[in-house]
Amino acid sequence: MRATQSVLHDYVDPKCLLCGEEGLLTREHKFKQSVLARKFGRQKLYVGSKEDFAAGTAKLAQSTGSKHLKFVSPICEACNTKKTQPGDRQFDALLLGLDEAYERGADPTAVFASERFAVGSVGRLDLLRHFAKIMCNFLADTSCPIPARLSTFAIHRSDRICLNIGIGENSDYKQQSTVAGDHPFAQHQGLSISGKEDLEPEYARCATSFGSLDIYYWLYFTSEEKSELKERYPDAHSKITDKIRADKEYKDLASSN
């Protein structure tokens, strides 16, 4: 019988979470330093969850290179530089396009209709590679195995797009701006995995926010990924299904009140 090829992987330290190779390892920034510098200037940066900010326990980051602004799982130098730089550059271009749309009062989603990010363009492909890399980091930091099609796409070993992308309004920013007015704001909403009634994972979603806009992106799991998760990664599988169950119970409770 032919051995089935794995569709998930969980390379851990001292291996690169993206390519599985050992070598000079580094940690990916949650937000690009240049973007933070442009958005926040010389202001002091505080880092924390929504609850930390509400409780006044957010940590002061000493600089835009602070360890509090980096992922924990390592990636290798090559994956952090030449393999992913084209995607990082498109991410910069996306943010500039969104700023420009905001200043003109234009619909931000029109950025995806521009020539640079049109469906089928290299710009869109590389932009999605950037978000694939960030999602891989979030999966690794929460001890979830990574779909091989996501990591190979992130590091240019495949051109098969597996992520969807969208833009929406950030509710936290909207709430804060009613008190503080327009202000610099950056947020990662981390990783969430959603499922249906059977509690099996259906898709993974991440969102990155700058100012008033969320850039969100998501990946639907294939049936092969779902069964491999269940069989080869029982701990991660039960952690995910427990969370889906808890989210569902919370939603049911909220809708019954």
Ligand SMILES: [Zn+2]
């Ligand atoms: Zn690597």
